Amino acid sequence: MKHIRAINQKARLIEERYAGAQDSVGPLAERIPFGCSTQLAPGWEVDSGGGTYGLCTPIERDLYDCYHSCYWPAQVPDALTNFADWSRSCGAPVQDWSSIDLVFP
Amino acid sequence: MKFHTTLFHRFESDGVQFAYVTPTAAVVQLDDVTAEIIENFSDPRGAEPGPWLETLEAERQSEVREAFDELAAMGMLQPVGAPTAPPVQSPPMPFPLATLVLNVTNKCNLSCTYCYEYGEDRVSDQKKPDGTPRLPMMTEETACKSVDFLLESSEGRSGVSITFFGGETLLNFNTIRVATEHAVRRGREVGRPVSFSLTTNATLLSDEVIDFLVEHKFGINISIDGNKGDQDRHRTFSSGRGSYEIILPRIRKLLEKNRPQGRPIGARVTLTAGMAPVPETYHHLIDEIGFDSVGFAPVTSAEDREYALDGGHLGTILRDFEVLSSDYVDAALAGKRHGFSNLHDLIQEIHLGINKSHPCGAGLGLLGVSTEGELGLCHRFVESGEHSLGTIDDGIDEKKRREFLDSTHISNKLACHKCFARPHCSGGCYHEAYVRYKDPTAPNLHYCDWIRAWTDLGLRSYATIALGNPDFLVNYESRPVPKLPVVEKNEGI
Secondary structure: OOOEEEOOHHHHHHHHHHHHHHHHOOOHHHHOOOOHHHOOOOOOOOOOOOOOOOOOOOHHHHHHHHHHHOOOOOOOOOOOOOOOOOOOOOOOHHHHHHHOOOOOO | OOEEEOOEEEEEEOOEEEEEEOOOOEEEEEOHHHHHHHHHOOOOOOEOHHHHHHOOOHHHHHHHHHHHHHHHHOOOEEEOOOOOOOOOOOOOOOOOOOEEEEEOEOOOOOOOOOOOOOOOOOOOOOEOOOOOEOOOEOOHHHHHHHHHHHHHOOOOOOOEEEEEEOOOHHHHHHHHHHHHHHHHHHHHHHOOOEEEEEEEOOOOOOHHHHHHHHHOOOEEEEEOOOOHHHHHHHOEOOOOOEOHHHHHHHHHHHHHHHOOOOOOEEEEEEEOOOOOOHHHHHHHHHHHHOOOEEEEEEOOOOOOOOOOOOHHHHHHHHHHHHHHHHHHHHHHHOOOOOOEHHHHHHHHHHHHOOOOOOOOOEOOOEEEEOOOOEEEOOOOOOOOHHHOOEEOOOEEOHHHHHHHHHHOOHHHOHHHHHOOOHHHHOOOOHHHHHHHHOOOOOOOHHHHHHHHHHHHHHHHHHHHHHHHOHHHHHHHOOOOOOOOOOOOOOOOO
């Protein structure tokens, strides 16, 4: 890294990973968060009772996965191109979920 | 997409800017560009990078973009809405043991007034649930069975360690001797070497004991509070007579015999109200008695004990620690070792980037064993009934262990989620929390400010050494570097 100097060993590990990632994948800003393509995300599944509590990835998280990192058509508004402020009023999904509104493209 | 800064602690050393990044425990040096970006994205509601970039001159934009990417990669910037709490990454279970602490006796020949084992703050029950008294001394058989239990429960470890503890440990020297010889033999047979340590008040260090401890390369910690006045104030025999004059010649003999081949010998000082300044105690123990290192621990007590430390005492201790830390840094810059072990241990954690899910290894890689073979979270929790985690005969109660570790995971300590010092502290000692709040899973909120100030002091000391004598940092690398998990999703590591 040019602007940040890694001092301790943990910082050096992250720096090494960053250097390796730049060679193979491209600029980092496009990869944060990594998005559903790099991991198994169960998407919009619900359990047999229609709930999400027992799922390994809660729905709040999936929502944000798609919102932040997907530029292809997803079932939620996308932050990258069209609805940058969609989640502005929802700081903590667990308590503020009801403040997220519908969008009409 | 809007971004905001994550939790980190900025500090300076010799005019150079640094940051300690809490989600990862990384320590980084910042330049002017990164420092400026941090200022611009510090609002938790976040800011769009685009409009801000457009306000900059064209030639600066690519430089700022580059710095922005680096900050994001280092985990110092993240999109608004991404998780900010520490992730739940529970350790794999059953977790292999690394250390067993054998309470070889619950008797003591001293009657230290502040002792948690015997005083008002005791955790352990003196009697078993059926009303019969507990066995005062661990038998040779129980000790050897404990050794076997450790070797069976440490699959995958290259070595294990046994710590003998008490009461006064050396009151049961015979069991220590038999268990040590058994452990050496069994460790050799299964190809997993066993190392030994013990804590003692030094009253019973006879020539025979010293020779044995030196021969088996024991790591030895001696509980001693400093000069004669401080030692004799609390560390007394039951008659009230002080122990300083008794232990001094024994300690000198141990140090002399141990020096050529043994491991460093440490003094462990319990800090109470009314003691001499810490640097004075340090110099007495290092320069006048000859210890290799000194560690200071504030007394564990309820608030209202006469020896308890209040905020004023803790402030004085912090200032004293600053004096010793400055000496430590001067020594490190000159390439020399310094015996202030609190700072040495803290800097080692900072240098490796240790980021704890739990405050210590209790219940994880370490368990305590009572005189009767009952397993506890650590030596401070054995014989306490409700905190029992099984026995060496029936094995570990994995369900209870799991439940305890889940409830004490840093992700469950909400108060810690906004604290920059949590990689190091992780909520603090379970026993301390039990004594203060009657709940071992509670974070120790009574010393948060102190821990933050102490962590800041450690970071500044570390940065000064890293700038002035980077070659010295190899001294902190005896422990393996923690590996990063394969999938990182802009969360903690």
